[in-house]
Amino acid sequence: MERVLYFFLLVLCTLDTVLDGAHFRGGIISWRPLNNIVTGTTVQVLIHQRYFWNRQWASFVSHNCTEADVGLESPIPVSSALLCLKNCTSSTYPSGGISTVMTTTDCDLNPIIESWAGERYTTLTLPYTTSITIGFNSSAWFSSLLKGGGQPWSIANRLNLAPRPDNLTNSSPVTNTLPVVFYPVNTSIVHVVQMADNDATDILLCRWSDPNSTYNFNQVDECEGICHGLPSGTQLIPSNCTLSFILPTANLYYACALQIEDYFNAVATTPMSSVPIQFLFYGYKASASACAHRPNITGLRPNRACIGVPIGVQLTETITIETYCPGQTIVDLVTSSPIGMTHSAISNPSPDMWVMTLTWTPNATQAGPQGFCAGAIDNSSLQSDPWCITYLVDYASPNLIVPRMVQGSASPIGTVFSNQSLFSIQATSAVGRPSRNGTNICFHLDSTNATVLCYDSGYSPNVIYTGYTIVIVTTITWTPGQSYYVTMDSGFASGSVFCHAESAPITDKTFWRFDIWNPALSSTTTTTTTPPTTHTVTSLGTTTTSINTACTTSGIVVTSTNASTTTTTASTTPPTTAAPTTAGPTTTGVTTESTIPVFYPADFENACKQPVAIMSAVMMVAFMPIHTLAMYAAFTKFSNMFKPSNTAAKARHQQRMKNILRR
Ligand SMILES: *[C@@H]1O[C@H](CO)[C@@H](O)[C@H](O)[C@H]1NC(C)=O
Ligand SMILES: *[C@@H]1O[C@H](CO)[C@@H](O)[C@H](O)[C@H]1NC(C)=O
Ligand SMILES: *[C@@H]1O[C@H](CO)[C@@H](O)[C@H](O)[C@H]1NC(C)=O
């Protein structure tokens, strides 16, 4: 018995020794100028480092991290340096390099992961002549690797500040990963490494990091021990950074080292920068009792969403994980977070549903894109697909303005004809098409909740973005006498900059609803039998006008026989002056797109500023040609959007927007 115990201790000690020296587990280095417009001779560059370390690296630090270190923003004391390695005379990059002491962002106690991750942002003022390779190399890599275990590590990035062909300063691509990605062994795996770029028109390609310093772009050994560390036969598709491989051995780690590079256009032969990304795969053999379905991260925000967040305001994001078998338990959520984002314990509010809450107050130093990724692990080591969100700090996502009965920001609401085909809604800032497909706007029948019509705003030509307004052209005939309501997915209104920060989803049935005029119930005579109440509001510029609140934004008079009770109640509520109503998006500074004569709610109000008696079916007839005109204009606008000259103008506009964002 004693001997067994002794042996056990010996094994533990040996393991400890190995772990002590073998603590590197990968990382990412990227950079961007604070202002990409070339002025003067120097530019401020923000350099971002993120490294993953072995948590059990006791003798080195005499501290094993916990979630408390995330809240305390404890430093990870690796007092080394990110050095200039090549062509250093072209720059004033500090000869002692920049610190590699990271601020703790994630601490993972899962015995398979045992990761301590942190990041660091450093601002340097460097001349535009800078064309250097920066890198961090030392010893040693984590030991249980297919290839390179215990070997030295190297991670290198190309920092070139020469103006691009479009006379701007380049930004490197950005990427994110989980420190350890789990896959079953002996199974064909397709893994996509995420990549994105502030310079939206750049072509991104990824390649294997390369040891040959006379041959590769960075002119240093880019990966030392772990070059080509994945099993032989692994395929890499450069254009979408997709890896295909089979992990042969269970309970073993496999190191992956890639460089993501940005080219100015499809004919450019030299990249403008080179971003390293190094992380681990872990192969497992699923136990016989394991669930056939891996857990799945779901929730209001979809994978790869981009969300604008203000500085200094606490953000609470809930991650919801779904499981599919009885007894399938979520034991860990491996994360890669921005500094200061804390993670709650995992709770299990209902069977098959697991929840973790993230809390984060972005700091002014974090302005710009901040990535977050999570992967859930169950008690059979099944890992969900990674779920990644980009937070665009110091940028407000557009949000849809709640439609109101009078002076609304959406059109139409209230009662409309069954051939109503033009709908519009305004957002709080300039909007653009979402960058993802699968972002739907749906029309539902109120009585049954049935979905009548959906458009994917990711590509549907029926959804048109212009300035602050989104126009939806529908192609169905509504059923007279019925009420309808509209729902919109997260990102239906997306910001027009960088990653297209998304609006919050709208699922509330009362948010935007309308009724279809029923000729059998409603006629011109009913309007005279319902005396309208009038309210005095300040509207439409400087004049105080008495408006007829019986008019809805569709121009049809509200009657007591309307199908929807919600809207009739609203008609007696004094209207409020909500901005922006009178000013169409055309007059707002930031948009340069051409305008279409959308029938703004204000137009309807103007029509309504008269005694209700005049507002009759005769008036409706007068409205209809205008309606047709607006539809024609909408289609003209749509065809224009695809003309190359307009597309180029739009790209320039987006570039300007980006410059504004960056400051
Ligand atoms: C850290 O964890 C390892 C492994 O569990 C343990 O051997 C070591 O003593 C711990 N170190 C500290 C300082 O708690
Ligand atoms: C070194 O820097 C100079 C000055 O910026 C640049 O012209 C040259 O291309 C650089 N050399 C390499 C190999 O990057
Ligand atoms: C780091 O890289 C430099 C230059 O490539 C090389 O001379 C040095 O030996 C490397 N150090 C380690 C620990 O690998």
Ligand SMILES: *[C@@H]1O[C@H](CO)[C@@H](O)[C@H](O)[C@H]1NC(C)=O
């Ligand atoms: C870049 O600047 C140069 C010199 O000022 C000018 O000749 C060139 O047209 C500019 N290129 C672009 C794409 O603006």
Ligand SMILES: *[C@@H]1O[C@H](CO)[C@@H](O)[C@H](O)[C@H]1NC(C)=O
């Ligand atoms: C994977 O396949 C190899 C070769 O076919 C086999 O030797 C090994 O036992 C398999 N491993 C598992 C976990 O099924």
Ligand SMILES: *[C@@H]1O[C@H](CO)[C@@H](O)[C@H](O)[C@H]1NC(C)=O
């Ligand atoms: C490195 O690349 C150069 C140029 O392609 C080649 O001549 C050399 O043999 C390579 N060295 C190694 C060790 O592969």
Ligand SMILES: *[C@@H]1O[C@H](CO)[C@@H](O)[C@H](O)[C@H]1NC(C)=O
């Ligand atoms: C990556 O690109 C290849 C070739 O264009 C394509 O076949 C593959 O489906 C793409 N993979 C993903 C995940 O988009």
Ligand SMILES: *[C@@H]1O[C@H](CO)[C@@H](O)[C@H](O)[C@H]1NC(C)=O
């Ligand atoms: C995970 O959930 C999302 C959102 O509900 C769904 O679109 C996706 O198909 C699910 N994936 C799997 C593998 O079940």
Ligand SMILES: *[C@@H]1O[C@H](CO)[C@@H](O)[C@H](O)[C@H]1NC(C)=O
């Ligand atoms: C996972 O945990 C549940 C509940 O503790 C248990 O019933 C199930 O057998 C476990 N599955 C595995 C593979 O350990």
Ligand SMILES: *[C@@H]1O[C@H](CO)[C@@H](O)[C@H](O)[C@H]1NC(C)=O
């Ligand atoms: C932002 O973070 C930095 C470094 O953690 C800290 O020094 C600074 O006080 C913080 N600023 C604010 C406004 O919280």
Ligand SMILES: *[C@@H]1O[C@H](CO)[C@@H](O)[C@H](O)[C@H]1NC(C)=O
């Ligand atoms: C979205 O879907 C459309 C139509 O299926 C397709 O043409 C387009 O490439 C898709 N876009 C993206 C970003 O997946």
Ligand SMILES: *[C@@H]1O[C@H](CO)[C@@H](O)[C@H](O)[C@H]1NC(C)=O
């Ligand atoms: C429609 O959905 C609402 C809320 O989502 C629900 O309360 C109501 O019962 C549903 N109505 C029908 C007919 O399913």
